[in-house]
Amino acid sequence: MKRLYRFITFLSIILPFVCSSQILITDHSEAYRKLKERGEVYFRFKADINVFNSEMVKALSIDQIDSSGMIYAYANNKGFEQFKDLDLNYDLLQPPSMILKPAMKAAVDLKNLNDWDFYPTYEAYVDMMYQFANEYPDLCTVVNIGQSEEERDLLVARISDNASWEPGETQFLYTSSMHGDETTGYVLMLRLINYLLSNYGVDPVVDNLVNNMDIWINPLANPDGTYYNGNNTVFGAKRFNSNNVDLNRNYADPDDGPHPDGYEYQVETEAFMAMAEVNHFVMAANFHGGAEVFNYPWDTWSHFHADDAWWYYVGREWADTAHKYSPPGYFTDLDNGVTNGYAWYTTTGSRQDYMNYFHHCREVTLEISSNKVLPESLLDDFWEYNYRSFLGYMEQALFGIRGIITDEQTGLPVKASIFIEGHDMDNSWVASHKEDGWFFRPIFEGSYDLTFFAPGYEPKTVEDVEVQTRQESIVNITLKSTNSQVIEHLPDELFTVGPNPGPGHFNLHYNGHRPIITNLQILSEQGSVILQDATIFNGYHQSYHLDLSAQPVGIYFLIVSDGTASATVKLILR
Ligand SMILES: [Zn+2]
Numbered sequence: 279m280k281r282l283y284r285f286i287t288f289l290s291i292i293l294p295f296v297c298s299s300q301i302l303i304t305d306h307s308e309a310y311r312k313l314k315e316r317g318e319v320y321f322r323f324k325a326d327i328n329v330f331n332s333e334m335v336k337a338l339s340i341d342q343i344d345s346s347g348m349i350y351a352y353a354n355n356k357g358f359e360q361f362k363d364l365d366l367n368y369d370l371l372q373p374p375s376m377i378l379k380p381a382m383k384a385a386v387d388l389k390n391l392n393d394w395d396f397y398p399t400y401e402a403y404v405d406m407m408y409q410f411a412n413e414y415p416d417l418c419t420v421v422n423i424g425q426s427e428e429e430r431d432l433l434v435a436r437i438s439d440n441a442s443w444e445p446g447e448t449q450f451l452y453t454s455s456m457h458g459d460e461t462t463g464y465v466l467m468l469r470l471i472n473y474l475l476s477n478y479g480v481d482p483v484v485d486n487l488v489n490n491m492d493i494w495i496n497p498l499a500n501p502d503g504t505y506y507n508g509n510n511t512v513f514g515a516k517r518f519n520s521n522n523v524d525l526n527r528n529y530a531d532p533d534d535g536p537h538p539d540g541y542e543y544q545v546e547t548e549a550f551m552a553m554a555e556v557n558h559f560v561m562a563a564n565f566h567g568g569a570e571v572f573n574y575p576w577d578t579w580s581h582f583h584a585d586d587a588w589w590y591y592v593g594r595e596w597a598d599t600a601h602k603y604s605p606p607g608y609f610t611d612l613d614n615g616v617t618n619g620y621a622w623y624t625t626t627g628s629r630q631d632y633m634n635y636f637h638h639c640r641e642v643t644l645e646i647s648s649n650k651v652l653p654e655s656l657l658d659d660f661w662e663y664n665y666r667s668f669l670g671y672m673e674q675a676l677f678g679i680r681g682i683i684t685d686e687q688t689g690l691p692v693k694a695s696i697f698i699e700g701h702d703m704d705n706s707w708v709a710s711h712k713e714d715g716w717f718f719r720p721i722f723e724g725s726y727d728l729t730f731f732a733p734g735y736e737p738k739t740v741e742d743v744e745v746q747t748r749q750e751s752i753v754n755i756t757l758k759s760t761n762s763q764v765i766e767h768l769p770d771e772l773f774t775v776g777p778n779p780g781p782g783h784f785n786l787h788y789n790g791h792r793p794i795i796t797n798l799q800i801l802s803e804q805g806s807v808i809l810q811d812a813t814i815f816n817g818y819h820q821s822y823h824l825d826l827s828a829q830p831v832g833i834y835f836l837i838v839s840d841g842t843a844s845a846t847v848k849l850i851l852r
Pocket of ligand 1: 566
């Protein structure tokens with residue numbers, strides 16, 4: 279709170295002063311020319327904090343606010359129109375990706391690669407990803423999670439000791455450059471993949487990570503933005519995707535709901551949402567440029583994350599490690615390299631808030647270089663500054679509370695939710711993995727009471743679980759089935775289904791506000807079970823997709839139950 283206070287006090291002192299000296303720009307022709315040429319425009323301005331109503335925050339893509347209170351922002355056509363109405367003076371800025379022409383490599387031979395002082399062409403990048411998998415088939419596979427609007431591949435290198443997930447392994451995700459003109463993380467992630475693969479069996483730190491985790495690394499989340507000027511150069515890269523949408527404002531927001539930016543989910547967003555849906559990431563980071571700071575949740579609202587103390591500790595560890603291996607001045611923005619997102623500037627639709635709130639995954643936004651497109655000769659230095667922090671942050675996914683939840687009678691894994699009494703809020707709770715029953719709960723040192731809930735089971739509380747820094751605390755538990763008949767009825771309006779009648783794809787909408795764990799069952803008219811699943815609705819207008827397209831037309835019954843009460847919905851398939 280102190281940091282937020284200092285920031286607001288600072289703005290309220292400086293802003294009235296700078297605003298009064300401004301001269302209005304009335305000729306916007308240069309901005310329009312740039313918008314026409316690139317679909318986005320980059321500019322800076324000073325404004326009263328009152329400008330920051332939620333509408334303006336959504337219209338503009340604020341890039342950063344520097345220590346003098348200068349606001350740097352991008353806008354597409356629609357955003358610029360709204361900004362123009364504020365009648366503020368502004369400076370148009372050269373796109374950060376057009377200041378220098380980086381050295382590109384069109385072919386990279388991994389086996390003979392000694393220097394990382396280059397950016398790969400798009401084709402060389404794709405080739406490098408598949409070389410990793412080919413060179414290290416026992417450790418690495420490449421997952422293509424989808425394609426960008428312009429049909430470039432969204433690739434993930436998946437690294438683990440058996441090249442896939444095994445029961446008990448933590449899933450971890452690094453992704454970079456969802457802002458296409460912030461390319462430092464792009465090359466550093468390629469290098470991290472190479473480092474993990476080539477140091478396996480050599481470095482015990484790497485062995486520990488690769489043996490105990492399922493690591494996903496996506497170096498390039500917005501290839502259309504990065505290769506806006508064609509596949510052979512990152513010069514002229516854009517922040518937005520090819521529809522001029524800021525991908526880091528395009529996710530469902532805990533506060534503002536779906537489509538907070540007013541745009542459809544972009545194909546890039548959909549690919550990442552689908553990846554998050556089928557996996558169980560415990561921790562993640564997404565890399566950006568333009569500043570040097572560990573920016574942790576929340577972005578959307580001012581109250582702190584339940585794990586604020588943990589976030590600050592992990593952020594400090596990142597920054598302090600980077601300071602140790604870099605010249606003075608690196609990674610010192612805000613509170614010496616660490617900030618809460620909202621305390622810096624608020625955004626809606628950010629990926630970190632989405633992952634934290636909707637997927638219970640600790641994701642952070644890492645601003646890794648003030649210079650968005652680093653000269654290639656500096657990429658090696660930035661690797662040196664940061665690679666220990668990359669590894670240290672990953673290691674944190676192995677600490678805290680973990681354990682396996684099983685059915686007392688059958689011994690089978692149970693998908694349960696784990697709440698920490700008096701601590702968890704805003705979906706900071708975690709769930710166990712349905713396939714192996716394992717849960718992972720990174721948390722600050724202390725003593726905690728854990729309650730385990732699963733539909734159809736009696737809740738169980740384990741008190742006084744001690745957590746120490748950089749240690750794991752194991753809590754394995756069994757849950758007892760209630761075997762009880764569900765007799766109560768959930769309110770009819772709690773769940774709605776559309777389109778109903780429908781041709782086969784139904785969406786079950788949850789209209790409540792509190793998180794709810796549900797068992798879902800679809801029965802045919804004759805009473806046979808067509809589908810059985812369990813899911814958690816996050817206290818929010820969330821949908822669950824029911825696919826009956828392979829079934830014969832007719833009447834079906836959907837039974838939704840939370841273990842003590844149920845609702846039945848008639849589905850008509852035509
Ligand atoms: Zn960014």
